[in-house]
Amino acid sequence: MSVLARSVGNAFRNKVRTAAVVAVLAVAIGLALAMLVANQAVAAKVQELNASVGTVLTVNPAGGQGFEGGGEPLTSVQAATAAAVPNVSGVVGTKALRLRNATEAAAQTAAGQTGAQGRGGQGGSGGQSATTLTTSLTAAVDAGTLGNRNQSDTGTGATGTTTRPALTFSVPITATGIGAEVDSTGKALELTKGTGLGDYNAASTNALLGTTLAEKNSLTVGSTFIIKDQTFTVAGLFDAGTAFGNNALYLTLPAAQTLAALPDELSTMIVTVNSMENVDSSKTALQAALGTDKADVTQGQRNLETAVSSLGSVKNISFIAFVAALGTAGLIILLIMVMLVRERRREIGVLKAIGAPNRTIGLQFVLEALVLVAMGSVVGAAVASFASGSIASALISSSSTSSTAAGTAAQRGPGLAGAAGGGAGLPGGSPFGGASQLLTSVTASASPGVIAAGIAAVFGVAIIGALVPALLTARIRPIEVLRGE
Numbered sequence: 301m302s303v304l305a306r307s308v309g310n311a312f313r314n315k316v317r318t319a320a321v322v323a324v325l326a327v328a329i330g331l332a333l334a335m336l337v338a339n340q341a342v343a344a345k346v347q348e349l350n351a352s353v354g355t356v357l358t359v360n361p362a363g364g365q366g367f368e369g370g371g372e373p374l375t376s377v378q379a380a381t382a383a384a385v386p387n388v389s390g391v392v393g394t395k396a397l398r399l400r401n402a403t404e405a406a407a408q409t410a411a412g413q414t415g416a417q418g419r420g421g422q423g424g425s426g427g428q429s430a431t432t433l434t435t436s437l438t439a440a441v442d443a444g445t446l447g448n449r450n451q452s453d454t455g456t457g458a459t460g461t462t463t464r465p466a467l468t469f470s471v472p473i474t475a476t477g478i479g480a481e482v483d484s485t486g487k488a489l490e491l492t493k494g495t496g497l498g499d500y501n502a503a504s505t506n507a508l509l510g511t512t513l514a515e516k517n518s519l520t521v522g523s524t525f526i527i528k529d530q531t532f533t534v535a536g537l538f539d540a541g542t543a544f545g546n547n548a549l550y551l552t553l554p555a556a557q558t559l560a561a562l563p564d565e566l567s568t569m570i571v572t573v574n575s576m577e578n579v580d581s582s583k584t585a586l587q588a589a590l591g592t593d594k595a596d597v598t599q600g601q602r603n604l605e606t607a608v609s610s611l612g613s614v615k616n617i618s619f620i621a622f623v624a625a626l627g628t629a630g631l632i633i634l635l636i637m638v639m640l641v642r643e644r645r646r647e648i649g650v651l652k653a654i655g656a657p658n659r660t661i662g663l664q665f666v667l668e669a670l671v672l673v674a675m676g677s678v679v680g681a682a683v684a685s686f687a688s689g690s691i692a693s694a695l696i697s698s699s700s701t702s703s704t705a706a707g708t709a710a711q712r713g714p715g716l717a718g719a720a721g722g723g724a725g726l727p728g729g730s731p732f733g734g735a736s737q738l739l740t741s742v743t744a745s746a747s748p749g750v751i752a753a754g755i756a757a758v759f760g761v762a763i764i765g766a767l768v769p770a771l772l773t774a775r776i777r778p779i780e781v782l783r784g785e
Contacts, residue, residue: 304667306664307664307665307667307668307671308667308668308671310640310664310668311668311671311672318672321632321636321672321676322672322675322676322679323676323679324632324676325629325632325633325672325673325675325676325677325680326675326676326677326679326680326683327680327683328625328626328628328629328632328676328680329625329629329673329676329677329679329680329681329684329754329755329758330679330680330681330682330683330684330687331621331625331680331684332622332625332626332628332629332680332754332757332758333680333681333683333684333688333750333751333754333755334683334684334687334688334691335618335619335621335622335625335691336618336622336750336753336754337684337688337691337750337751337754338618338688338691339615339618339619339622340750341688342611342614342615342618343615345611346611346612346615355572355573355574355575355576355579356570356571356572356573357570357571357572357573357579357582357583357586357597357598357599358568358569358570358571358597358598358599359374359378359382359568359569359570359571359586359590359595359596359597359598360374360568360595360596360598361373361374361594361595361596362591362592362593362594362595362596363596364596372594373562373565373566373567374393374565374566374567374568374569374594374595375564375565375566376393376564376566377564378566378569378590378594378595379391379393379566379569381589381590382569382571382586382589382590384589385571385582385585385586385589386582386585387573387574387575387578387581387582387585388571388572388573388574388582388586389572389573389574390480390571390572391479391569391570391571391572392478392479392480392482392569392570392571392572393478393479393553393566393568393569394476394477394478394479394553394566394567394568394569394570395476395477395478395553395556395557395560395562395565395566395567396431396474396475396476396477396556396567396568397431397432397433397474397475397476397477397527397551397556397559397560398431398432398433398472398473398474398475399432399433399434399435399437399472399473399474399475399527399549400432400433400434400435400470400472400473401434401435401436401437401438401439401470402434402435402436402526404470405434431559431560431562432472433475433527433528433559433560434527434528435473435475435525435526435527435528436525436526436527437473437513437517437525437549438470438516438517439470439471439472439473439513439516439547440473440510440512440513440515440516440517440543440546440547441471441512441543441544441547442470442471443470443471471547473513473547473548473549474547474548474549475527475548475549475550475551475556476548476549476550476551476556477550477551477552477553477554477555477556477557477559478500478550478551478552478553478556479500479501479552479553480500481496481497481500482570483540489508489538489550490538490539490540490541491508491536491537491538492511492537492538492539493520493521493536493537494508494521494534494535494536494537495535495536496508496535496536497535497536497550497551497552499552500552500553501552501553501554502552502554503552503554503555503558504551504552504554504555505530505531505532505533505555506532506533506534506535506552507525507532507533507534507535507549507550507551508534508535508536508537508538508549508550509534509536509537509538509549510537510538510539510540510545510546510547510548510549511537511538511539511546512543512546512547513546513547513548513549514534514537519534520534520537521534521535521536521537522534527559528559530559532551532555538550571586571597579599580599583597583599622754626757626758626761627761629673629676629758629761629762630761630762630764630765631765632765633669633672633673633761633762633765633766634765634766634768634769636669636672637665637668637669637765637766637768637769638768638769638772640665640668640769641665641769641772648661649777662767662771665766665769666763666766666767668766669762669763669765669766670759670762670763670766673758673759673762677755677758677759680758681751681755684751684754685751
């Protein structure tokens with residue numbers, strides 16, 4: 301009988317014990333593989349954060365942050381200046397617009413409710429008041445209690461404090477003219493249907509609509525709508541990941557500037573640096589080139605340091621857990637094989653007495669251990685495939701929650717209001733701006749490559765664990781074993 305056949309047969313000699321060993325190994329191997337997948341997912345998330353957010357600087361008009369901000373608007377000349385700064389790889393200009401339903405606006409004007417637009421009218425990038433235009437579109441987000449409450453008017457006069465009921469109001473639609481197919485973090489827009497706008501620095505009558513805004517207005521790719529008596533065609537739909545972000549649309553930058561009748565004005569600039577190592581120096585150089593009295597340069601990376609640090613800790617914990625589970629599997633193999641060697645001393649003595657070399661006997665035990673590990677790996681891989689996603693999501697979510705709680709006390713970085721997810725710098729926005737979606741969304745799939753690498757590590761540990769008892773076979777003297785029998 302061959303060594304391989306003998307090893308497989310020995311593995312199933314005691315079926316109850318084999319089943320118990322395989323079950324224990326499956327748990328250890330499954331946990332090890334799940335932690336390896338989670339580790340890879342967290343590492344990919346950190347890399348994604350660094351690549352898509354960590355190298356982005358936001359430029360707003362000096363003093364333009366917050367509802368009471370002021371300052372002078374940015375211009376295309378300043379965009380050219382920013383592009384010339386060393387280590388700057390790209391500059392995207394934006395122009396923010398606020399759209400009101402034309403029918404509602406006309407009804408308010410007829411009713412003398414012209415003040416409705418004055419309150420809650422802060423919008424656009426960095427808290428700057430955006431140009432307000434009428435549209436045929438209806439907002440996809442209802443005003444609700446919060447929106448209507450914000451429209452009430454409380455004042456103090458000679459007769460005391462009076463409160464005027466809220467005026468008829470609906471949430472405005474955020475329209476953004478932008479010079480590239482990116483959101484407020486510099487991350488590419490996630491189109492769900494249709495195509496982009498082509499040259500974002502050329503005049504166009506095409507637009508990208510948020511999915512919920514399109515659904516609310518029964519629009520799809522190829523449909524048309526009106527802004528300020530100009531007809532636009534829906535070229536594509538995008539998903540920003542939030543209700544507020546999807547109540548928005550994108551135009552090319554010249555189209556938005558033309559609608560606002562401000563052909564050279566920018567609401568904000570999104571500046572991408574070529575690497576994270578150059579972010580600090582580029583921020584300083586950019587601020588000096590634009591002038592502190594003309595522009596405020598903010599660094600989204602600073603708001604992400606806590607998050608990235610927390611994710612790094614999770615990555616380390618998941619790797620330690622992987623090593624611990626791997627070590628547990630190796631220890632189980634070691635103990636099992638030591639027990640088997642002790643049980644089969646007579647068998648080993650007989651094999652050595654008839655001339656079987658130590659190498660052959662040791663190989664038999666190693667192959668038997670690998671058979672048990674192979675069965676445990678199959679079950680463990682199945683467990684990891686189902687559990688790894690949940691484990692990684694739980695790790696990321698707990699990290700994001702603690703990071704967000706820590707970040708709320710920090711200064712909120714300005715962002716492109718409503719562009720793609722939360723409007724950093726605005727009340728109720730995430731302290732990480734558009735990066736909040738990156739923090740809370742993780743794709744952890746048990747890819748064949750990761751599973752194969754994990755199983756290879758398990759087999760390596762199993763071989764080491766089996767070699768120790770295999771080496772013990774060399775110490776067994778046939779004459780002593782047979783005399784004892």
